[in-house]
Amino acid sequence: MLRRRLGVLFTAVLLTPAFVLFFVSSPDLSGEQALVQRVAEMRERLHHAEMLNQQRLQDVMVLSQKFNTILQPTVLQKNGTGYGQQLSKETRMLLSNLSRSSAPDLHLPSIYSYLPxxxxxxxxxxxxxxxxxxxxxxxxxxxxxxxxxxxxxxxxxxxxxxxxxxxxxxxxxxxxxxxxxxxxxxxxxxxxxxxxxxxxxxxxxxxxxxxxxxxxxxxDMNNLRQxxxxxxxxxxxxxxxxxxxxxxxxxxxxxxxxxxxxxxxxxxxxxxxxxxxxxxxxxxxxxxxxxxxxxxxxxxxxxxxxxxxxxxxxxxxxxxxxxxxxxxxxxxxxxxxxxxxxxxxxxxxxxxxxxxxxxxxxxxxxIGTHSSLKGKVQKLKDKQFGKIQLFFPHNNPRASVETMIKPYKTYTLQRAYRGESYFWGLLPQQGDKLLFNFDPPVSLKGFLFRSGNVEHPSDRLYNTTVEVLPVQPLSRLPHNIRTKLKVTNDSYLIIGEFDDMGVAEGSVQEGLGVVRSLRLSVHEESDNWAILSEIHILTPDSR
Missing domain, CATH: 3.90.550.10 (Spore Coat Polysaccharide Biosynthesis Protein SpsA; Chain A)
Structure with missing residues (x-):
């Protein structure tokens, strides 16, 4: 009976969406290879189904042991509510049969043996x-x-x-x-x-x-053996x-x-x-x-x-x-x-x-340097993995760049903008700017700035806005842009900001016209250094 049920389950496994999905999404396999892998996955899923079945059998055994305890005469006598009399004859016979057929003489170790x-x-x-x-x-x-x-x-x-x-x-x-x-x-x-x-x-x-x-x-973690x-x-x-x-x-x-x-x-x-x-x-x-x-x-x-x-x-x-x-x-x-x-x-x-x-x-x-054990620093790297991508280069429009934030070693803003490395700056302060002056001015379609990288995820820009300076005077811009976007004291328009993950991304409204400069303005002192691992200025010609 159990084998028959497992056979039905075995067939059902073949029709599960996850199972079918894997083989539909493997077009590079030959028919023979696909069949071999299909049989292998059926075998593993059948083993998993048998495991679940064994767990249910264990649950039944535990339950029957509890029934056996309930049926003990001493338990029934001690129950002053007359619980023993409330059990019908048929119920008591069923519980008795269950307990006699599956109550074990051996009591194997369980999690409670080691964690009492x-x-x-x-x-x-x-x-x-x-x-x-x-x-x-x-x-x-x-x-x-x-x-x-x-x-x-x-x-x-x-x-x-x-x-x-x-x-x-x-x-x-x-x-x-x-x-x-x-x-x-x-x-x-x-x-x-x-x-x-x-x-x-x-x-x-x-x-x-x-x-x-x-x-x-x-x-009790204070009562362990050394x-x-x-x-x-x-x-x-x-x-x-x-x-x-x-x-x-x-x-x-x-x-x-x-x-x-x-x-x-x-x-x-x-x-x-x-x-x-x-x-x-x-x-x-x-x-x-x-x-x-x-x-x-x-x-x-x-x-x-x-x-x-x-x-x-x-x-x-x-x-x-x-x-x-x-x-x-x-x-x-x-x-x-x-x-x-x-x-x-x-x-x-x-x-x-x-x-x-x-x-x-x-x-x-x-990629981590600081272990979860306090004070432990571990620079473990798997040499077989290869290099991790720490920055994402893009073909940005021609621009001169400058910043008040001091770069670390050769990780300059100029090299980051050209896609040669990432920018790594020391402790941004309130009022610091990262400025991109376009030569010639450009029409912006969108932007993406990603701070931090996989090795230093906390070295992000926080409370930092993305601002642009249009060539046209603000008075000549469309009414919807002038009323929707905030304007700084020096006539820059705020078009975005960095989120709590250190990313600023957005599109630029039509009607803004040609832009002379774009800058990132820091509004809060940081306890961390700052990395710009991706700088992407999108124009109508960007791909």
Whole structure:
């Protein structure tokens, strides 16, 4: 009966939109290759369906144990409300049959064996905050844990890169879970609101979810054992990270076929989703019994697992959360699964390569400098990734440029305008200007200024306006322009401003005529340096 039901489910999987979508969007595959990958994906989805079925069976067993407890004579006698008499004969017979048929003699370890404090607060295994449209049955779940960083946050840059590097079709078959590993609920709400403002359509579609864990999920962090000779601050940091990853993986497990662990300070490449799926299905089709597919050489970034195998990791992390860092635990778990103690390390390494398979070149690069561990600076880079684009050059109209902001080294405004580099200036002050004098004057169609870059996302222009000086006197401009746009004391028209993500973008109204100059005016002193990574002046001749 179970096999028959799974067969029906197997057929249903073939007809799911996400499954069909992947193969419709893979026109470069030959018919034979497409068929091989189709069979591989069917196999993985069937394994996932069997996992969900086993979880439901476990739920039934737990429920039957509770029924068995209810039926105990001592419980019925102690209940002074006459509950035992209220049960009908048929109900008591049904519960009795259920409890006798499935009540186990063995009681296996569970999460409560290693985190016994959870027994005192059942709500601890549910998110304290959840912003979700309930997307499930996806091909890929991307887990992005994030914490509050004292120096600068890379999260918005990372999410923007992950999303813009997907195709519209891939956005329909993926799920990005942002795990805010903080207990300050006000901060969680603040960050969630920022994500809502930046990515409203992707939250609405279900591509993005935001969750945070309850503090009660974690043990007393001041009562941990000091291990590895580390200072207690580091022990607490890596202990919390182990449990963060376990919570995130437990949440993600039922939602997709594959799970990819990421970080909040990374960049990726166009087509990374298709590349990862193709590689995973290829290894499945080759009948490789892989455990980890590694798309980045650093730490725990870009590690792909089958969702059906996440319980191995979760159990291991929860058992040894106080003992080792999370990436070490992954390595030890793999060794435990595959290495023969009678053989030497060379044999072990070769055996691990069969189940921990590296993809080259790397698909993810670490861009963060400041670790979430206070005071820790890490300039880790994956040499196999290649170069990250730090600026975006454009063929702008001829102009002379000047600024009051002192440039750092050779990162001048002139080179940035010509598309040779980016501008990097020291501590903008109120009243500073970045001026572009066009020679000859030009008709403007639009503009785009992007501040900050992936390595320094906080080096943005804040409270800064975009202003132009038309050749025509203001009195000769159309009435709608004169009344709609604000005018500065020196006759510049304000046509835009930088948003909270450090971007100023807009079109220019017809009727403004030819423009002699454009400038950026800073209205507030900044605590950070400022980067202009993109300067794009659009004219009618721009392409």
């Amino acid at each position: 404090h959870l027994l005192r607060s059942p709500e601890s295994t549910s998110p304290a905050f959840k912003l979700s449209r309930g997307r499930h049955s996806v091909s890929l779940v991307l887990g992005v844990p994030t914490v509050r960083r004292e120096v600068q946050s890379y999260l918005m840059t990372t999410l923007a890169n992950l999303i813009t590097s997907m195709t519209p079709q891939e956005m329909k078959e993926c799920l990005i879970v942002v795990f805010v590993a903080e207990w300050d609920i006000d901060y969680v709400h603040q960050l969630a609101s920022q994500i809502e403002r930046k990515f409203p359509e992707h939250l609405e579609s279900g591509l993005l979810e935001v969750i945070s864990p309850p503090e009660s999920f974690y043990p 291990t590895l000779g580390d200072p207690m601050e580091r022990v607490r940091w890596r202990t919390k990270q182990n449990l963060d990853f376990a919570f995130l993986m437990m949440y993600a497990q039922p939602k997709g076929t594959f799970y990819v662990q990421l970080e909040d300070d990374i960049q990726t490449k166009k087509g990374y989703i298709a590349t990862m799926k193709k590689f995973a299905l290829q290894k499945t089709a080759e009948k490789k019994n892989w455990f980890v597919l590694d798309f980045c050489q650093l730490g725990f970034i870009g590690k792909m697992f089958k969702c059906v195998e996440l319980p191995y990791l979760v159990q291991f992390f929860i058992m040894f959360y106080n003992d080792k860092p999370v990436d070490w635990l992954l390595d030890y778990l793999t060794q435990t699964k595959i290495c023969n103690l009678d053989k030497d390390t060379k044999h072990c390494k070769k055996a691990k390569e069969n189940v921990w398979i590296h993809y080259k070149p790397s698909l993810f690069q670490h």
